[in-house]
Amino acid sequence: MALARTTGARGGPRALRWAPYLLISPTVLLIAVFLVYPIGSVLYYSLQHYNLTKPWANGFAGLENFREMLFEDPLFWSSLAFTAKWVVVEIGLQLLLGLALALIVNESFIGRGLARSLVFSPWAVSGVLTTGIWILLYNPTTGIVRYLGAPEAAVLGNPDTVFGAVVLTELWRGVPFFAILLLAGLQGIPGELYEAAAVDGAGRVRRFAHVTLPHLRDAIVLATLLRSVWEFNNVDLLYTLTGGGPAQVTTTLPLYVAQRAIDSKDFGYGSALTTAGFLILLFCSLLYLRLSRFGADHKG
């Protein structure tokens, strides 16, 4: 029967030839609609003057938006510098604290289930809700900060304290993500390896350095890469917590995009900024994956 179908009818093999394309077409279509079109549209608008408040000046701009961005806009550079600082500090601290938490909740002790739930619970809270909680905590009149420093100190309104305050808030939300992923990695390490290392005379530190860390490498690379992209693009928390202020000291590149495109309605320039952010992220991700030789150790 099967033989008859493949050799007998002429339409059979042709239909089979198209079948794979037909099967992947929904995916291709979805990627085209939700990825290719938006990215293409941003690239297109980055080459246009497209400002809702100046409809008479709209039209082809060439590389004008990029020239203005690179040579005439100090806020592009300052927001980029702040984004870099934000990503490095956040990811560094989240990795350290996440690893520490994962190691703790990986040990056996009474109430471990409860401790694990508590460790992971902040991750389940939405960004805006997290901000709501921390705005109340930071409120100079009613918040907890009035017990910690001078009365009426506005930690979110002071350029010297605002960075620490937003970093702490994002740590509260972000550390559980690292802890979850690293805990999963820890549980995949065979116990015999630790036993063998112990027999060979390796202490806790050496076991951690030579057994735990190498086995966690992929989990660490993946978690840091994912979180770096997310922190780079973090808008919800910073937008609702500080709005990029005071005086733009907490404005990241995506926040600046939101200000230019949505508040000032300059979608052309906003698209140019987005394109820059996209290229920077792409470059950093590729570089990071290459330097960390992601997945390479499995091949020996």
Next chain:
Amino acid sequence: MRSISRACTAAAAVLAMSLAATACGDDSGSGEGQAAGGKTTITFWDNNGGVRTPIYQELIKRFEQANPTIHVEYVGIPIASVQQKYDTAVAGGETPDVGGVTTSYLANLTGQGALEPADDWLAKSSLNGKLVENMLASVKQTTPDGKLYLVPATSNLDVVWYQKDKLDAAKVTAPKSWDEFFTAVDKLTKTPDQYGWTIRGGAGAIFQLLAEAYAYSGVNTFFDASGKSTVNDPKNVELVAKIAALYKKNTPEADVTNDFPKMVAQFTSGKVAMMHHNLGSYNDHVKAFGADKVDAFPLPVGLSGKRTVVANPVDGFAVFKNSKNKDAAWKFVDFLLSKESNSYWNQQTGQIPANTDAQGDSWLAERPYLKSAVETLGSPDTVVVSPPYYLPQFSSITKADTEPLFQKVLLGQMKPQEFLDTMAQKLTEAQEEWKKAHS
């Protein structure tokens, strides 16, 4: 066998659900704007949803009783995001039939061709001749073709709200000059328990600051004869420096990021004795302190000796071009602006009715601050400075572009002169571009 029957049951369930969904879809999609029973449905966007929602709910109830064939769908939009919501709706072609609109973003909406002019409707309406003339003129000035794209509903004025008992305790009377004002602020400050003043440093800061600056300097136009912005007039710079000097000395530190809700929350918490806003926050204060504990005075008279008022954006209603039921939408606008509705709305919000018949109602005379506001606006001695709401960039210049700069001034990172020079330059350029585009 069992798995086949389970699959059949699941398929039947999916089929039943999809049929139900189709049935629902059919029901809601029968005809644009037509609800079941032959009623016309119009969507109304309230541009300051929240405190005003119950007022509209009551007015819509009255409207639907008087017009049983029309159903009004109310959507309350928070004031902070209303302009963005309108822009998104215009871009997506999903605008409401009618909405609350102010002149601060009117030029932006008409620039995108989103609104229907109301001149013809108004000419045939019983409202004709009953709306405050200078408000109609102010709306028409906002658009290049001089048409009435927004029908004014309410008049507003910048005032200083104060807690009566705090001023009484410090033996301070409502200041009439700016010198008296700064002395009063000092006398009323007893840090950290009480502050004499609060500065709006976050969203919406610039309009209030300009209202204070022009009231102080008495400069009576936004642009001089050569088309240059007067925002950086030396007297305006002087006032900004004086206000910035109050930060943290006579005001809470958190002021630098204060938007409207935060500023009002600070005042209504009782820690701040005086606060600059407009008549619109009346309800918040009454709720916090009680009607007899709070009062307001107009911004003090400045160096020119003449009371100078920066015209607030005119707030009213607009019918959208995309509407399939424009006549029903206008009927609703006409109803909202009738003497009874307009009087009710303004009595509840504590503002001045745009309907001149409603201005004679007794509740207005019973509130001294409102009476003095009506007198201030109507007095021939009052100089009214009209901001260039017709510039589509005016909103972004006075918000996204310069609010962070004012924060820098408050934090001591920028001089008031540089801040106002930057704003003046942007306004002058915008004015030139606009003139060129419309010449």
